[in-house]
Amino acid sequence: MTAQLLAVAVLLVVVAWLAACAEAGLARTTRFRAEEAVRSGRRGSAKLMAVAADPTRYLNVALLVRVACEMASGVLVTYVFLGEFDRTWEALVLAMAVMVLVSYVAVGVSPRTIGRQHPVNTATAAAYVLLPLARVMGPIPQLLILLGNALTPGKGFRKGPFASEAELRAMVDLAEKESLIEDEERRMVHSVFELGDTLVREVMVPRTDLVVIERGKTIRQALTLALRSGFSRIPVTGESEDDIVGIVYLKDLARKTHISRDAESELVSTAMRPAVFVPDTKNAGDLLREMQVQRNHCAVVIDEYGGTAGIVTIEDILEEIVGEITDEYDRELPPVEDLGDGTYRVTARLDIGDLGELYGLELDDEDVETVGGLLAKSLGRVPIAGATAEVDLTEDTTDPELRALRLTAESPAGRRNRIVTVLVQPVHALHAEITEQGRPQPGA
Numbered sequence: 001m002t003a004q005l006l007a008v009a010v011l012l013v014v015v016a017w018l019a020a021c022a023e024a025g026l027a028r029t030t031r032f033r034a035e036e037a038v039r040s041g042r043r044g045s046a047k048l049m050a051v052a053a054d055p056t057r058y059l060n061v062a063l064l065v066r067v068a069c070e071m072a073s074g075v076l077v078t079y080v081f082l083g084e085f086d087r088t089w090e091a092l093v094l095a096m097a098v099m100v101l102v103s104y105v106a107v108g109v110s111p112r113t114i115g116r117q118h119p120v121n122t123a124t125a126a127a128y129v130l131l132p133l134a135r136v137m138g139p140i141p142q143l144l145i146l147l148g149n150a151l152t153p154g155k156g157f158r159k160g161p162f163a164s165e166a167e168l169r170a171m172v173d174l175a176e177k178e179s180l181i182e183d184e185e186r187r188m189v190h191s192v193f194e195l196g197d198t199l200v201r202e203v204m205v206p207r208t209d210l211v212v213i214e215r216g217k218t219i220r221q222a223l224t225l226a227l228r229s230g231f232s233r234i235p236v237t238g239e240s241e242d243d244i245v246g247i248v249y250l251k252d253l254a255r256k257t258h259i260s261r262d263a264e265s266e267l268v269s270t271a272m273r274p275a276v277f278v279p280d281t282k283n284a285g286d287l288l289r290e291m292q293v294q295r296n297h298c299a300v301v302i303d304e305y306g307g308t309a310g311i312v313t314i315e316d317i318l319e320e321i322v323g324e325i326t327d328e329y330d331r332e333l334p335p336v337e338d339l340g341d342g343t344y345r346v347t348a349r350l351d352i353g354d355l356g357e358l359y360g361l362e363l364d365d366e367d368v369e370t371v372g373g374l375l376a377k378s379l380g381r382v383p384i385a386g387a388t389a390e391v392d393l394t395e396d397t398t399d400p401e402l403r404a405l406r407l408t409a410e411s412p413a414g415r416r417n418r419i420v421t422v423l424v425q426p427v428h429a430l431h432a433e434i435t436e437q438g439r440p441q442p443g444a
Contacts (some may be wrong), residue, residue: 024115
């Protein structure tokens with residue numbers, strides 16, 4: 001009798017091993033993998049497809065079989081040991097030790113390793129048993145899950161093979177390691193998840209980088225600004241830069257001037273479109289869906305105080321998924337290019353300290369850190385191509401000949417048409433005097 005009970009216990013452990021193997025295989029088998037098996041003509045692929053169509057149901061069946069077999073084998077081993085040992089505590093301790101070892105090795109580690117290494121083969125083999133077993137059991141596995149959920153606080157048992165976003169991310173990483181997807185595809189999937197946690201203020205173009213036009217300007221002035229700056233959409237301001245009253249589109253400006261040349265003298269407010277306003281705390285993913293539905297590519301971002309924080313476009317949000325979008329004019333530039341005669345072409349992001357070293361100066365400014373920022377501060381506005389300003393050096397240099405540095409913004413580049421390079425020229429005292437003498441005097 002003892003040998004028979006132990007044989008039954010071993011058989012139950014084997015069934016539990018198979019159920020655990022089926023669990024691991026089903027958790028790693030997607031509908032896409034099942035469809036691939038059908039297309040390749042793999043044996044049993046039709047049954048695998050039926051299981052993959054409703055994985056939750058068959059996972060629950062496999063779980064119930066595994067737990068039932070583990071518990072039954074534990075009871076049988078305990079019963080046998082109680083009959084073999086005189087002391088009850090010795091029988092219980094030994095039975096407990098044996099079942100923990102068997103459950104950990106035979107049911108916990110070994111089958112799950114095999115199921116993860118060969119998910120399609122394991123799931124296909126399991127489908128032959130799980131399909132008829134699910135019909136026999138009917139709603140019993142699901143009723144037991146509902147009972148467990150009723151006794152457990154929280155959301156209860158998961159409905160699918162992924163318990164959390166972290167598990168799905170890990171599955172994507174594993175798919176990339178197994179060469180099922182490319183590395184760029186893996187990054188894109190992760191970016192989609194991150195987009196759900198991204199706020200609009202993290203992807204917008206800040207107000208300090210905006211090129212705007214006052215609503216009192218003419219269409220001709222707006223068209224000239226659009227062509228010089230390279231922007232196809234320009235915010236129209238009212239009383240101040242915080243007061244954005246609309247957006248003017250280059251296409252609308254070109255259309256009006258093409259229909260009638262007299263339209264060039266009209267106010268830009270006659271050609272602008274209403275602006276869409278969104279809070280800076282809005283979710284970027286939600287805004288992307290709204291832009292798709294409303295067929296709107298641009299929105300004004302408002303901060304918590306009601307002021308203009310910046311502009312966000314549909315391209316800004318898409319860049320969070322696919323990465324930086326560049327155009328044909330983007331190229332890798334050296335930070336400093338010596339043009340001779342003390343003239344340099346530098347990147348707009350060059351630190352002003354590095355700029356000072358080119359001329360033996362100690363340039364320092366509490367408000368800005370880059371050459372582009374220094375140019376914008378000197379101009380009092382966002383620089384566009386051709387904008388020029390002179391930085392006075394009378395307090396920063398000991399060279400009596402070097403009076404100032406002339407900064408000239410060069411052609412913009414990139415999708416946002418930002419100024420990439422700045423031409424830096426020294427302004428010497430003699431040249432400055434000649435320039436001033438050549439200027440017309442007041443009243444002349």
